[in-house]
Amino acid sequence: MADIRVEHLHKEFGTGVEKVVALDDVNLDVSGHVFVSVVGPSGCGKSTLLNVLTGIENPTRGKVEITHEGRDAFPGYVFQSPRLLPWRSVMDNLIFVHKDRSKETRERCRRYLGMVGLEDRGSKYPGELSGGMQQRVGIARAFSTEPDVLFMDEPFSHLDAITARSLRRELHDMWKATKKTVLFVTHDVGEAVELSNRIVVFAKGGTIKDDITVDLPFPRDPADQDVAIAKADVLRKFEELDLIAT
């Protein structure tokens, strides 16, 4: 578990006429065993927020603090595409992000591969697996580092609906079992409602427009009436905020 504190975060790309504001005065506090979704239309700065939080990009202004019991928190990351090294086996892909290749590391990687149902595919190359399996490897890789906080950037958007659904279930179970803090970026409101305690709504221009608490018991079935109503509520808020028309 980790505490994420974001204060007055700005991120700009380019200068002069070509200047693009990706994040505009973003403030966010996330802590504990929560699943927070960041929802918004394409190009609203959701992914930039994750890139800044994980240190892939530096902020233009503002403060980012991700801590765990007073020290810097160790992050894990699941990307939109699996981002596996195609020339290394599945097992080696997991080991690649670890500090060493000791017996404990291997054991741990094997355990997390098992959690996504791929314990017998460790020696395969990523190219020998289906897209859904590759994304599972990406999820196992992120969990296997036993991070304090997990960042996920539309991890299921490239998958077919059926695979995405079963992966969402697995993700939820893993989140519950491992008690991680998860920050999950998506443009799919249904997905956000199904998985999260809290939904942060982003708008074009990189500002936070709303912060919604979803108070429903897990596991949530998207076909369930309460879940459907919650989804409709969020969509209605989108309309009130004028996010859909533009």
Added chain:
Amino acid sequence: MAVAAASRPAAWPARIIRSRRTARFLFPLVVLAVWQLAFMFLETAVLPSPGKVLSFMWDEVRMDTLSRHTLYQSFAISLGRLIVGFLIALAIGLVIGLLMGLVRPIEYFLYDVVVVVLAVPSLVWALITGLLFGLGNNAPIVTVIGVGIPFVILNVLEGVKNSPKELFDMSRAFRVPRRRVVRHVLLPSLMPFFFAALRYGFANGWKGLVLAEVFASTNGAGWTIRYWYDAHRAQGVLGYALFFVLFALILERGVFERVSRYVFRWRPQAQLEVVEEAVPEAKLKVATVEAERMAADRGTG
């Protein structure tokens, strides 16, 4: 594979006739037959019979030769020059290619020059280096460098431009140390381009080298073919031409293909054989469907 075999229990003669290996093997035999027939009917004094060429080649293989060097010495000399020249081309090309890939102005400054150098025929390299350096090792080696460098530069440039940014970002997000990223991400991602440079650079360098040896050397494989040409021994020229082909084949099949199959074993291509078998059948099906469609069109129209 088992599925493919079970679904199509073709009789073995059909399978042998249809197999790619048979067709490949048949081709040189057909060439030999045409050659023998041409020799018999044309009654020319220029064209030697296949038997004469083959017996010349056999003598060469047994090191029974009139030339100054045996077959093995000649090819060893040439191969040595090729390797030295190509290593230099690789070193220079790598530096220039990396600079061009990393610094935009350098790329703009040099790109056209590289393309022009690429267009220079090997013959021109051979003649100019011959004029400059005279007889000896220098002309062939510099020819290999000149012919090989553009291939190395262009491929390294392409490799740098295609560097997998996603994987670098991933490594950064997981805080993977830089040394491991270089070894497990950067270098493997450059491998396909390195291999392309190696293959094309080597093959083209070899062609240039032989030419340079014809004009500006007193030994090596290129010089030896010239020797037989000057001695009016057509079987020697043809025999050496075949040795060149064999040498290129051995290099390609025996070395490059094996090494690249090992280096790129992660590429998903495990079921090549099945694919090979399935292709004619699939084509046939497409052709039938197409014919049916056309017939239907004709019927309605």
